[in-house]
């Protein structure tokens with residue numbers, strides 16, 4: 001039964017906690033269609049890289065995990081995915097998030113190499129979560145379309 005004294009605060013709470021996905025408050029970052037396509041292709045490779053890293057760690061292949069992270073997501077990936085070109089169209093906050101992701105990936109690569117020696121998988125997984133935290137942060141704040 002709907003008791004108004006209970007129902008109203010509950011309804012208010014539900015409204016206040018409506019998921020943000022319903023209202024798109026991400027900042028639109030304008031760029032030419034070719035750059036959009038380039039960025040999306042980079043992104044799909046980022047996801048593939050995260051997948052390859054997890055699969056490698058699951059089989060204890062920390063060297064592969066470290067290499068994929070450094071070369072495809074880390075500071076060594078900047079040249080190959082045209083970061084300086086892309087950075088030019090990004091607002092400062094977006095650029096900073098991208099840089100934070102590249103730095104976190106390079107730190108993860110070190111953690112993964114260390115895990116190869118001391119088998120501290122938890123520390124490596126935590127370092128990987130710092131990488132994906134930047135994926136999440138940027139996706140929550142920006143869109144290109």
Ligand code: HEC
Nearest residue numbers: 040043044046047094097098101134135138142143144145
């Ligand atoms: C600096 C910002 C930023 C970072 C960091 C970032 N992304 Fe993205 N990503 C975007 C934006 C912006 C889009 C496009 C969103 C839209 O559709 O408007 C996107 C789209 C994507 C897509 C969809 C690609 C498509 O074909 O449409 C995938 C997959 C993706 N990102 C994966 C990742 C993963 C995995 C990471 C972390 C390893 C990551 N991204 C880090 C900004 C970022």
